[in-house]
Amino acid sequence: MVANWAVFVTTKPSAKALNRALLLIQDFEFTEYPDESLWVLLTSKQLPSKDPGPKFLPVPDINGNNDFAPMSFTEINVNWLVTHQRGLETSTCLVCEQAYYYDPGGGGSVAGLTSEFRACRILYEPAHGMIVNLEISNMGFEEFMDKKAGEQEDRAWKWRSFPPDTNTYLEDMFNEDIKRANALREQRHGGFAN
Template identity: 45%
Template sequence: MASRWPVFITAKNVPLKALNRALLLIQDFEFSGYPEDSRWLLLHSKTLPSSRPSATTPPITELPANDFASSNRISESLAKINAFIRAKETALEALDISPYTWLVIDEKGFDTGTCLVCERFYDPTEDEEGNPIGYTDVFRACRAPFEKAWGMTANLDIANMGFEDYVDEEKGEDEDGVWTWSFPGGVEQSDERDNALTALRDGGFID
C-alpha cells in the first residue's frame, strides 16, 4: 500500500480557493488515476491522527486551524517542520505517512505557483568505523512548479532519480537554503488536469 506524502502550509493567510487550486495542481494526471490514487495528505495539526488517514483531495470547503503557519523566514519554517517529522518519525511510519519526502507551500509558493519538495538526506558513505551512515537528520528542499511536485516526489520516494537530477547544482542553495528547480521541459498539457480544474471552477471552489 502506497504511503501518504505529507503537505505542510506555512503561509499564514491562505484563501481557500488558492489552496484548492494548489492541491489540485500537485496531483498526478499522467501515471495515476485521480482522485483514487492520490497520495498527498494535508497535515495541519501537530497531533497526528489515530489511524491511517485518507489522502487529501480538493475541494476543501473549510480552512482547518494550522499549527504550521509561520511568519518566520522559510529556512526557519522548513527547519521546524523537519524537526517535527524527525520527532514523530516512528508514529508517522506507523500511520503509513512518509517521513522521507514531504511538500511545503509557503507565501511565495501561492504567489508563484510553486512548492518546496523536501527530502531527507541519505548519506551513502561510511563513518570512521566503517558503518553505513544512511539516513541523516538533514533535509534538502527544492522550489518546483506545483505541476512537477508529484513526479519529483515519486521518483525520490523510490530512488529512481536523485535530488541532484532536479536542481541547479552549479547555482547551489540560495540564501534560505532552498535549491532551484532545473529539470528539462516545461509543464505538460493535460486534458485531465484541465477538466478537473474546470469542475472545481464550475463548483465555485477555485477562481
C-alpha cells in the first residue's frame, strides 16, 4: 500500500496558482505523472475516516470549500505540507513535523507526540523527498534545516539543500526536471496552471 500525504492550503489561491504548486510538489522520480500522485488535498475540517486517495490534477477552484484558508500553519498540528500566500509568491511550501517527546533517562515521563511542531520552508520540487524521508525516518528534521540561518520570523526554518555527490544524482535530478517542466507546460497549455 502506498502512503498518501496531506496538503493543506491556508490561503485563497487562484485555481491556476494552486495547480502549479501541486504539480511542482509531485514526485517525478518514483511515480508516473499524471496517473500517480502521493498527495491528498484536504479542504474540510471533517477529516475522512479512511484514506481518500490521491488528488489528481487539475483541481478546481477550492476557495468556496476550504476550511483551512483562514488558518495559520500553527493551527494545523500534524505532519503536513502547507502552501500559503507567501509560498505561492515564492514557489515554496512549509513541511511541518509534530514534535515527539522522549525521556531518555526513563524518569517516568510519558513519551509521545506533543502539541509543538517545527516547520521548514522548502522549494516545491524537493518537498516530496523531505516528506518521504521524514515519514520513513531515513533522515531527521534537523538534517533539512539551515541551522546557521536560525528560525525565521514566521517560526519556520530555512531549508538547507544537500550538495550532489554523484553524477547519478545529477542525472536523476535532470530527468525529474525535464518531466516536471513538460507536465507544467501541458497544464499551462490546458489553462489549468500559471
